[in-house]
Amino acid sequence: MPLVPLRPLLEASSKYGFAHGAFNVNAVAQAEAVIETHEMFRSAAILQGADLANAFMGGRTDFINGTIEDKKIGAKRIADAVGRVGANSSIPIVMHLDHGRDFESVKAAIEGGYTSVMIDGSSLSFDQNVELTREVVRFAHERGVTVEGELGVLAGVEDDVFAETSTYTNPMKVCEFFKRTGVDCLAISYGTKHGATKGKNVKLRREIAIASMENLRHEGIFGVLVSHGSSTVPQYIVDEINALGGKITNAHGIPLNELEAVIPSGIGKINIDTDIRLAVTRNIREFFVKHPEKQKNAVIGPIWKLMEEKADQFDPRVYVTPIMDILTTGKETDNPDILAVIDCIKRGVREVVGTLIVAFGSVGYATKIENVSLDEMAQRYRKGRA
Template sequence: MPLIPMKLLLDKAIEGKFAYGAFNVHTTNEVKAAIEIHETFRSPVILQVIEFATGFIAGRKDFLKATLEEKIEGIKIISKIIKEEADKTDIPVVLHLDHGHDKELVKACIDEGFTSVMIDGSYLPFEENIALTKEIVDYAHEKGVTVEGELGVLAGREDNANHSGSLYTDPNKVCEFFKKTSVDCLAISYGTSHGAAKGKDVVISKEIAIASYENMKFNKIKGALVSHGSSTVPQYLVEGINSLGGNLNNAHGIPIEQVLEVIPYGIAKINVGTDIRLAITRNVREYFNKNKNIDENSSVGEVKKIIDERPDLIDERVYLYPMYESVIAGTGMTPIENDILQCVEKGVKEIVGQLIVKYGQVGSVDLF
């Protein structure tokens, strides 16, 4: 099927009081696995690519330093991969840009066929955030593309969006933001955070989501709220990684019950990245534990070396870089590279499968 705008999914989710997971993907196998597991559960899928990962997709090792040209190259590559995979499936696929900061890049995504983009002006003063978001909305809506904005600042680390403290969203400003920007959905800061160290026994401020939603209803604003940094950081994965030579400290997530509690209050999209990385890393470590005789000079040998040297590492973009060609092109791979990519696919399916059942999106393909 051709890609569809995210707004179509958000409207159905709000109507049905469920949510869609939005899953970060950076490699061909992650894309394939995420689509396949959504097919299994008969649900449309939201695939998202974070701006700062686009440099990796374009082949830059130190991808956080990628230039605009390299990022746009990455956008073209991933957009082609996802469109090709979407053509092979009968479930609707959304291609979304996560945390777009550079407006030229956001516009390039729209030009390259993304069906949804986020413009993150949350670091700007309120009026400037509105002006930036509005500029993107005007450009995107003309082409039928959905736009997500952000109000309030999330704590935690997400590529180079790094904030030590959070600034919760003011529910009184939410309606004004929707009205002045015509944005389709809005990421709110209410106690979730990016990365694997969300804190032990974290309690999210669901009142912020509830107050925002009630105000929107009262003001007859049709829009959706988005929950970022919502990984649950399953402890069985943390323990698994640590028992296989990893060393993750203070890795805690948002308890799933808390996330599920806010879904009826307009939270129609829930972003998940960290949980997928944890599952992939556990699988890759397990593989190396079982297969000791790997040629040190092969690409997979280099992957193993990075993993051995970095017990705290869960970013597959960093340790899979030595097999970049296979990871992105998905061709010409050696059997052992294929084994590693199977670890990646299984990790994606394990997490995405669990979460889409919990979010209530199973079977929702019938709504389209």
């Protein structure tokens, strides 16, 4: 089926009390593996492209400096690829923009085929955040596209999203934010953190989610809360990477049982990025260690060289650049070495995504999600029925 808006997935998670994982992708093979795994578990799928990931997909290795033109190319490329896979899929699939930084980025994503967008105005004042978010909602809802906002500041690094310290979301402001902007869901700051260094023994402030949801219920407003910075950073994967020559230190995530405990408090979408990066890095390292002759291979040897130079890093975008063209375009290849690397990527995705689909409880809900097209959704917003 064609890509669907996020809204019906949010409604299902709210009705049945489970959460959808939302998984960041930077390569066509990753997108395919995310979708295949959700099909296997009969769960709807949310794929995310971060603003800068769109620049990377647009062909920029220095994606930090990506222009709006790069993002447009990248957004269309990934949405087209996901749309192609989705066309033959029986599950609902959403393509969501993660951390849209301004109106232009959001527009580039929607025009490229994204069916859901986040606008992150969390670094602005409350009123400016409302203003920007409302502008995005107006543009997106006219096209049936779902919108996620953000209130409160998360510490940590995610692409160019960076904050030194967290400011917890004020639950008294959540209701006002939904009312004034019309967003469908909202990322809150309640103890999670972007990146792999979340510190030991994180405790989430579930009461922030509970209070926010109570306020919304009182006012009869539909809303779902979103958990960012929620990677679990599986310790076994970190240990394996380091045993294979990696140098990752101080890596800690959100304990899985903490995440499972917040789902009944109104968290219906949980963003995961770091875990996939870690699993992919472990698999590619393992491949090169098991096949040392490939370390000097003309085509994929340069990947190993970059991995060794940057042994403390685990973002595949810093070391897969030698075969980036194939990864971002999804172009067919019969080179067995490139196929071996792609297989490492796909297996990493399956391991993480499968684990979390089960943990977040979305198994089996694909058929319970209302089948709403973008046009139908736009009509609903117009009539004020959404």
